[in-house]
Amino acid sequence: MCGIVGYCGMRMAKDILLEGLKRLEYRGYDSAGICVAHGNSMQLIKKKGKIKNLKESVPYDLPGSYGIGHTRWATHGEVNDLNAHPHTDCEGKLSIVHNGIIENHVALKAKLETEGHEFLSSTDSEVIAHLISSFYEDDLEKAVKQAAPLLKGTYGIVCMHVDEPNRIVGARNGSPLVLGIGNDEMFLASDVTAMMAYTRQVVYLEDGEIATIDPDGYLMSDVADRTIEKTIENIDWELQEIEKGGFANFMEKEIFEQPQSTERAIQGRLDRELATGHLGGLNLSSKELLNIERIKIVATGTSYHAAIVGSYLLESIARIPCVPELSSEVRYKNPIVERNALHFVISQSGETADTLYAMRELQRKGATVLGICNVVGSTIPRESDGGVYIHSGPEIAVASTKAFTSQLAVLYLFTLLMARMRHLSFEAGMNLLENLEALPGLVSQALSTADSIQAIARKYCEVSSCLFLGRGINYPVAMEGALKLKEISYIHAEGYSAAEIKHGPIALINAETPSVFLVPDDRLRAKVISNMKEVKARGGPVISLAVIGDEEVADISDDVIFVPRTHELMYPFLMAVPLQLFAYFCARELGRNVDQPRNLAKSVTVE
Template sequence: MCGIIGYCGSRNAAQLLLSGLKQLEYRGYDSAGIAVVHKSNLQLYKKAGKIEILRAIVPDILEGHWGIGHTRWASHGKVNDINAHPHTDCTGKIAICHNGIIENYTSLKKRLDSENHRFISQTDSEVIAHLTESFYEGNLVTAVKSTASLLEGTYGILAIHVDHPNQIVGVRNGSPMIIGLADKEMLIASDVSAVRAHTKQVIYLEDSEIVSMNSNAYEVSNMRNQPINKKIEVISWKLQEVEKGSYPHYMLKEIHEQTESIPRALSGRIDEQQATAVLGGLNMSDTELLSVKRITITAAGTSFYAARVIAYLLETLARIPTTTELSSELRYRNPVVEQGTLYIAVSQSGETIDTLMAVRELQRKGAPVLAISNVVGASIAREAHGGIYIHSGPEIAVASTKAFANQLAAMYLFTLKMARMRHMTWPEGKKFLKHLLNISNQIEEILNNADKIEQLARKYCKAKNFLFLGRGINFPVALEGALKLKEVAYIHAEGYSSAEIKHGPIALINPQTPSIFLVPDDYLYNKILSSMKEVKARNGSIIAISTEGDTQISHIADDIFQIPKTEQNFYPFLTVVPLQLFAYYCALELKCDVDRPRNLAKSVTVE
């Protein structure tokens, strides 16, 4: 979660660090700070709150050409200035920034207390600074390595020492870290967004790798002091892709970008002649894919709901038994891995710690794992057997929208490939592709009527509770709609299968609790209508997301938003868009921070 950045070069470090932290805002944070060294003087500035508050206390004339910065998302200790990073040691010569959680910090702190180290914060991270001090004997790299060897948990650490001009030491274990290579200057950060403005050349550190860098060179080694040659990658994202342009918020921009991002996910991956998908990154032969007898998809949050949509699709079209597992549960459940089972890990950032650890646990048991990820070079993508990049482009708003759509697009292609190898005929494959290729045009039709969703948001945004109800392949979309409303508008919402309301949730129905029904013209249409009538009989308010031309729904629903007609398996692409817009406009009406909701982070890299 949080973010780190370091810089060494010839430019003003303070201003560059502040700009880099600004690019990391989307990851979520509650305080920020920088440490810059000038003439053996460690200059430390940190404040609770937004980066603008920190910027206001940093002098414009602050000198220094190397330093580190941090945005904190509180896990240990309250949100205040003292607990903000960077943290220093007793001498005031060492400063560190830390992403992650140190699980054994209590025992380490007791040891350091007995050695008369003075702690001033409530954080787990401060032990890193004091441990580094205790191991320091003139070599900062050695001290950081010795410190890391004692740490249990996840971490991405940057360390500087005033007696080592222009040097930054970084080490990672479970928390992402990249090196940015520029002309006579070096950057290091938790995210490519922090370095994109300065370079396109990056190196991804792996777990248990440590880097020592200055403005002219870097050295990467492992914990056994063995040097490691690293491959230089090129960032493909353009700077303008992370700017809002004419949109007031990133979330709205990214909802609208779905019309561009979905075709990008499909581009170059369709074989029209054979009516199938071409997915070279799977690193599995057709024979290996054909031998798959069962699939388990693991993910968290929005990615988990995308996974549940695909589970329906794979069973319906490819006739492969498919289950979904929350990554956080799968990792600790000692899963039984059977021969013939393929695992798929889904993560927008590719750094979601629960999903990454689930992948490692599965691989320890010999399971093949494919990754569905947006970020090229992310940990999950690198460690998996193969996979599919979703190519949604950078997603800055904390609440995921276009990444959900692109995860679906990528996995719809995977489903097509698996289905064509089994029971799907050539004409059925052609029909599938026809509907898939038309989805972005149909989303554009919905977006052209966004003002109607805005009117519904104004009408209903004062409600304290919502129910989101769907069935079949649209049930996970109802779950995702409820999540979006909770995330950005802070309104309590629950998603259910509409068939399940009579098994308990119907007790919640009253005129002040609106129900949003997803009721496209699929094979469950009449079943959903029956559930709507049950709600209406109890004076519940109903908003219906229905299909163009539906005339029955108007006799039941209080308000209706209609989406274009498509084949029933493709409705999740369309039913989710009004729900994304509804959450956005409700948040707007309630004056919430749409792009950076409270307590949330974009990339969840702590358990």
């Protein structure tokens, strides 16, 4: 959500901070600001709106070789210049930026006001600056360590003091923070993308850790003042991966990267000799896997839709009971952890707050929890008992696309592995394996229909509501299609099982409400066609996704998008891609900001 960047070194700090904030735009924000120190003064500049508004207000020759910056996604206080970060203490000597929520800020503020502190904003974050200031006695690191235990809630904090030039202190509890190591320069940020242009060497902070940096190096410790030795990790993403690369925007790029991202998710993980999947990071022996009697997959948003597909697969192919659950509900419902149960958590960023807290609650109860994530070194992979990286590469657009299909690929691989250990024959396993190998090419074919999808989107982009309907394994894909449309076009959309249409949704059918039907050539095709006819009989427009050559479906439909023929269990990949394109083109026709849709953030790091 909020983006943080801190820099100390030999360069102009304002340039580093503004570039870093620009790379963090994808996290979602409504205001931005920087604070740069030079000599015995600090220059604080913050603006409501986009970073270009901030950049226009920053003097070209603003001096200073250290500073901090922030993009804010409002949680407490309205969106305005005053509530934007950074925030300072009463003297204007100490400046902080913060990601997270301070739950006891009201009580802390009341106490600090009795001590003479005056507050300027209506945010919870400003209390951090005043609290640290109340402990400050010429040692910023010590003051942060004294203040941190009093903060209840989540935080990633980066702060500096004008009396300690070229020194920046960061603290983490529940919100991501990463340290970057350069040549005679150091960085602190909420995300590696902010510093990738300058360094590939990073150190990830854990909860309760404090980082102090200056141009010569860093010191890691905890609130009890114990020094901590950390492992330096290397970022393996290339800088061009976080550039648009000739595409109009990141979402378009990421949709069209799916043949490659799907291939990366599968590559090296198929064993043709044994007709099975191979996932090396599970940290479970064959015997332990064989003893698993039930599986739960915990996720939220797009990842939850992938979880539903995965549960269908595991039950239908591996014959293992599997339940998908929403992360936000798991933590607070006192979940039951059963013997011989395995839990997965899915998160593109590896930092999703609801999913992370659900994982910790399950682990506290003794569960074995594996992660399925994209961002290497993020919190969930570090804290889980094992897991799998999906290797999508950086996903910058807020609306997830390529991560969804890569998550599916990993769930298919795990299903193949488990099924071959149980009831699936070698021949059936090889058939599934070969269909997985064919997926990148089929996804590429599905993308080739982009022009016709754009024409359909142009026809329907002005509607106020849309229904997405599928059956079986494609029902969660219909839900994902609806989510994509409302996320980026702001058109109201709902995803349902087509079988449920007579149980309420059919009341919404009229000439202005199109229904998008997913009609693969599978055992439920005839049932879905029956539902299509029910909608047509009531005057509702029908858009269908059907297999190439399916003239029966085409005759019923007002518009049809064709996908290649494949194994009936592989259609979620080929149905998801056109739905992403449909949402994308609708949003573009309406002039929406597809990479940064309103009110949304890429990585939801607060509850």
